[in-house]
Amino acid sequence: MKDMPIGIFDSGLGGLTVMSQIMKLMPCEDIIYFGDTARVPYGSKSQESIIKYSMQIASFLLEKKVKIIVVACNTASALALPSLRKKLSVPVIGVIEPGAKYAVNATRNGRIGIIGTEGTINSSSYVKEIKRIDIKKKAFTQACPLFVPLVEEGWLSHPITYLIIEEYLKALTKKNIDTLILGCTHYPLIKKAIQKKVGKKTELVDSASATAGEVLKILKKDGLKSERQRKARYQFFVSDSPKKFQHVGQRFLGKLPMWVKKINLEEK
Amino acid sequence: MKDMPIGIFDSGLGGLTVMSQIMKLMPCEDIIYFGDTARVPYGSKSQESIIKYSMQIASFLLEKKVKIIVVACNTASALALPSLRKKLSVPVIGVIEPGAKYAVNATRNGRIGIIGTEGTINSSSYVKEIKRIDIKKKAFTQACPLFVPLVEEGWLSHPITYLIIEEYLKALTKKNIDTLILGCTHYPLIKKAIQKKVGKKTELVDSASATAGEVLKILKKDGLKSERQRKARYQFFVSDSPKKFQHVGQRFLGKLPMWVKKINLEEK
Numbered sequence: 001m002k003d004m005p006i007g008i009f010d011s012g013l014g015g016l017t018v019m020s021q022i023m024k025l026m027p028c029e030d031i032i033y034f035g036d037t038a039r040v041p042y043g044s045k046s047q048e049s050i051i052k053y054s055m056q057i058a059s060f061l062l063e064k065k066v067k068i069i070v071v072a073c074n075t076a077s078a079l080a081l082p083s084l085r086k087k088l089s090v091p092v093i094g095v096i097e098p099g100a101k102y103a104v105n106a107t108r109n110g111r112i113g114i115i116g117t118e119g120t121i122n123s124s125s126y127v128k129e130i131k132r133i134d135i136k137k138k139a140f141t142q143a144c145p146l147f148v149p150l151v152e153e154g155w156l157s158h159p160i161t162y163l164i165i166e167e168y169l170k171a172l173t174k175k176n177i178d179t180l181i182l183g184c185t186h187y188p189l190i191k192k193a194i195q196k197k198v199g200k201k202t203e204l205v206d207s208a209s210a211t212a213g214e215v216l217k218i219l220k221k222d223g224l225k226s227e228r229q230r231k232a233r234y235q236f237f238v239s240d241s242p243k244k245f246q247h248v249g250q251r252f253l254g255k256l257p258m259w260v261k262k263i264n265l266e267e268k
Numbered sequence: 269m270k271d272m273p274i275g276i277f278d279s280g281l282g283g284l285t286v287m288s289q290i291m292k293l294m295p296c297e298d299i300i301y302f303g304d305t306a307r308v309p310y311g312s313k314s315q316e317s318i319i320k321y322s323m324q325i326a327s328f329l330l331e332k333k334v335k336i337i338v339v340a341c342n343t344a345s346a347l348a349l350p351s352l353r354k355k356l357s358v359p360v361i362g363v364i365e366p367g368a369k370y371a372v373n374a375t376r377n378g379r380i381g382i383i384g385t386e387g388t389i390n391s392s393s394y395v396k397e398i399k400r401i402d403i404k405k406k407a408f409t410q411a412c413p414l415f416v417p418l419v420e421e422g423w424l425s426h427p428i429t430y431l432i433i434e435e436y437l438k439a440l441t442k443k444n445i446d447t448l449i450l451g452c453t454h455y456p457l458i459k460k461a462i463q464k465k466v467g468k469k470t471e472l473v474d475s476a477s478a479t480a481g482e483v484l485k486i487l488k489k490d491g492l493k494s495e496r497q498r499k500a501r502y503q504f505f506v507s508d509s510p511k512k513f514q515h516v517g518q519r520f521l522g523k524l525p526m527w528v529k530k531i532n533l534e535e536k
Contacts (some may be wrong), residue, residue, distance in 0.1 A: 037313070038307065038313060039306065039307050044420070044512070045305070045306060045509075046509035046511075046512075048507050048508075048509065049306050049507075049508050049509070125284070143474050145417060145421050146414070146418070146421055146432075149414055149416075149417040150414070152312070152413070153413050153414055158435075159431075160428065160431050160432055160435060163427075163428050163431065167426075167428060190533050240313050240314050240316075240317050241313075241316065241317070243312035243314075244312065244314075245484055262273060266409055266534045
């Protein structure tokens with residue numbers, strides 16, 4: 001049981017930022033990653049579709065005998081986590097609870113900003129989670145639908161990227177926030193640009209590392225942490241062609257050799 | 269047979285620009301439109317996936333007894349048209365052949381530019397079709413992956429949209445083209461902004477009207493044109509929630525009352 005792999009999934013590539021943090025924190029844990037590249041992005045789709053897709057992927061990961069499932073996608077965490085937890089027998093961790101918890105501890109003036117996809121922002125999941133932890137904290141949100149296409153286009157520090165960040169964050173920066181949650185796994189790739197625009201005094205919370213910490217905590221608590229001392233094995237599965245995933249994946253994970261296989265979820 | 273509806277499909281909303289032209293040209297023809305909003309966008313996905321999705325949608329439209337199928341999506345036209353034509357018994361029209369034909373007739377200096385999604389541009393479909401009609405014409409291409417998210421965000425005349433157009437068209441405008449094919453059904457919505465950037469001397473070819481003309485021609489040729497004199501009926505089907513489709517759809521089609529129903533293609 002302890003030596004079974006960790007399962008991670010995302011709508012596409014973004015979840016690799018979470019995988020990267022888990023690899024750093026738990027270098028001996030095997031990982032199976034699933035990217036739903038045939039149906040990416042999730043951010044603008046309905047809750048019903050997101051729940052269906054998430055359940056299909058979770059079933060696939062369970063067939064692969066994972067000991068825990070990490071929903072490394074903010075939209076799926078926001079819209080499908082309760083359904084997954086209800087139906088699955090392994091622990092399921094999303095990125096929203098760890099990110100919200102970290103932000104609540106980090107803020108000094110109690111004013112937290114949240115940026116994400118339309119799906120994540122409209123679900124109000126971060127706001128609800130922040131209020132659940134501390135009702136007195138103030139939360140302000142902004143959907144930024146162009147950030148994901150910008151990252152996928154590779155315009156990480158392009159002048160236009162700075163202009164789009166400015167446009168989206170205009171209203172938020174007037175709210176005197178001192179903490180900003182990057183509520184989408186793609187956003188850490190434009191973290192430097194965002195930091196420049198909001199200024200050094202605003203702390204950026206990247207859910208990826210908070211989530212990795214939470215995974216470690218749960219594995220320890222449930223006695224599921226691997227005690228092996230060997231190099232971990234990583235496997236990648238996608239629902240569309242592996243080629244683009246391998247290519248853009250290196251932007252997220254560095255030049256790790258990636259063994260990527262295509263799986264047809266719809267016919268499962 | 270003559271009074272059966274025209275079937276139109278697209279990855280999402282973009283094909284409504286084609287539908288709108290067909291409605292103008294053939295106001296008595298009933299139309300059934302399918303938007304694959306659960307899997308949009310097609311532009312960055314593999315040919316294998318695009319063929320699978322297109323076949324599923326075509327089967328659905330045939331169940332609805334359409335007399336002709338219009339592939340109102342450049343990516344699906346580029347990647348799935350031969351497969352559809354091989355397997356279907358009704359005429360199948362894509363947007364690429366009519367657009368290429370129009371451009372070849374329109375150019376005065378024989379230099380044609382083509383912009384589109386990654387999938388459309390990488391397929392070289394427009395270039396092949398232009399060369400098939402007239403080998404002496406020169407064709408120059410540029411993928412513009414951020415245009416679709418910009419249109420969906422509604423930034424149709426935003427200053428940032430102008431900057432992104434400038435960035436993408438920089439190389440193309442140096443090629444001395446006098447004709448530019450808008451090789452994606454979303455692009456007509458930023459046609460004014462594109463025209464401003466390329467200048468009045470460059471003619472923009474919007475495949476939508478060229479395609480509508482081609483549909484009329486084929487219906488007449490095959491004796492399939494409706495001779496009824498009544499107001500046409502329009503039905504819309506989507507694979508994700510109808511709500512967003514109805515909302516953004518009006519940006520494409522005007523304030524037409526839209527009857528939209530969700531269909532689960534994967535389980536068909």
